Amino acid sequence: MQTTDDRGLDLDVLIVGGGPAGMSAALVAGRASLRTVVVNAEAPRNAVTTASHGFLTRDGAHPMELLEIAKEQLQKYDTVQYIEGKAIETRKSESGFEVELEDGSRLTTDRVVVATGRRNELEQLGLSGIEDVYGNSVYPCPFCDGYEHRNEALAVFGGEGVEEFVPLIRNWSTDIVVFTNGTKLDSSTVSAMNERDVRVVEEQVSQLVSTDGVLEAVELEDGKRIQRDSGFVFDDCSVPASSLPEKLGVETTTVWGMEVYDADESGQTDVPGVYVVGDARTGFSGLMNAASEGSECAEHIVHEIAQERWHA
Numbered sequence: 001m002q003t004t005d006d007r008g009l010d011l012d013v014l015i016v017g018g019g020p021a022g023m024s025a026a027l028v029a030g031r032a033s034l035r036t037v038v039v040n041a042e043a044p045r046n047a048v049t050t051a052s053h054g055f056l057t058r059d060g061a062h063p064m065e066l067l068e069i070a071k072e073q074l075q076k077y078d079t080v081q082y083i084e085g086k087a088i089e090t091r092k093s094e095s096g097f098e099v100e101l102e103d104g105s106r107l108t109t110d111r112v113v114v115a116t117g118r119r120n121e122l123e124q125l126g127l128s129g130i131e132d133v134y135g136n137s138v139y140p141c142p143f144c145d146g147y148e149h150r151n152e153a154l155a156v157f158g159g160e161g162v163e164e165f166v167p168l169i170r171n172w173s174t175d176i177v178v179f180t181n182g183t184k185l186d187s188s189t190v191s192a193m194n195e196r197d198v199r200v201v202e203e204q205v206s207q208l209v210s211t212d213g214v215l216e217a218v219e220l221e222d223g224k225r226i227q228r229d230s231g232f233v234f235d236d237c238s239v240p241a242s243s244l245p246e247k248l249g250v251e252t253t254t255v256w257g258m259e260v261y262d263a264d265e266s267g268q269t270d271v272p273g274v275y276v277v278g279d280a281r282t283g284f285s286g287l288m289n290a291a292s293e294g295s296e297c298a299e300h301i302v303h304e305i306a307q308e309r310w311h312a
């Protein structure tokens with residue numbers, strides 16, 4: 001079904017969120033001649049970093065550079081319209097779904113792809129000074145930033161379950177101190193780490209000491225400072241960036257302790273016409289996988305629409 005909104009747009013698919021997931025979905029949908037609109041608030045989760053890694057051909061690019069290239073490449077498709085803005089409300093309507101933007105305009109569509117990612121809530125970590133270093137020298141993902149800090153003196157921040165993370169971090173450095181920030185770990189867990197020269201500090205952390213975003217030391221409650229160059233956080237501190245899927249009746253589920261929207265690998269949720277891709281679905285896709293998910297979802301939608309048109 002083709003629908004018209006109060007901006008005068010005819011669209012087959014509305015994509016909310018323009019990170020790698022949403023923009024890749026737009027590329028595939030637009031190239032398949034679907035009238036596609038992307039609404040993007042332009043605040044990707046990794047915006048705090050200066051360089052993103054692991055996206056082949058764009059390794060080391062600034063996150064906003066990735067967005068600019070994506071916007072430029074989509075511009076040549078007259079099937080794709082890009083709107084910088086934020087979707088704030090959504091509801092089911094007679095013709096499908098209505099999505100309201102912050103500027104008061106409304107878009108109607110019978111297929112909506114939610115690619116809104118996640119929002120970090122760093123205060124959840126209870127680490128004073130984390131805002132200064134997060135994305136600069138302390139990170140959530142060793143695959144993304146471990147190489148740049150290999151063989152450095154690393155801090156790993158995490159409580160229960162951190163022992164699953166530490167062997168991974170050892171790929172990049174053997175000089176590791178684990179800070180549980182007050183959590184008492186099982187003594188056998190501590191012994192297993194100590195036997196592998198990983199020190200475990202269970203005292204409360206009073207602050208992360210840094211200069212210009214570069215971690216220098218972790219200060220404990222008693223004032224003692226332990227020198228560290230960089231670090232990784234194990235505990236997830238993110239939440240879904242938008243509640244749009246929930247408003248449309250999409251269920252949530254838990255993946256690695258993170259609350260995410262329940263959708264299959266093609267992004268299809270239990271609510272017909274609503275798809276969720278990228279971090280909003282997985283918790284942490286990474287740029288390459290997010291792009292792949294967006295692409296796969298759009299292909300799935302193109303197949304669906306082709307069948308509908310064939311049988312109409």
Ligand SMILES: Cc1cc2nc3c(=O)[nH]c(=O)nc-3n(C[C@H](O)[C@H](O)[C@H](O)COP(=O)(O)OP(=O)(O)OC[C@H]3O[C@@H](n4cnc5c(N)ncnc54)[C@H](O)[C@@H]3O)c2cc1C
Nearest residue numbers: 017019021041043045046052053087117144278279286287
């Ligand atoms: C500090 C840090 C560093 C990272 N470094 C790397 C790295 O080096 N390599 C790597 O592969 N991965 C990295 N990641 C992970 C990566 O950022 C995510 O996995 C990836 O961005 C997910 O893509 P996405 O498209 O799902 O979401 P995002 O890239 O987060 O994009 C979501 C978009 O939706 C928009 N949006 C949200 N709500 C709305 C709304 N209501 N209306 C309109 N738009 C909305 C946002 O503003 C944003 O532009 C890092 C993550 C963090 C936190």
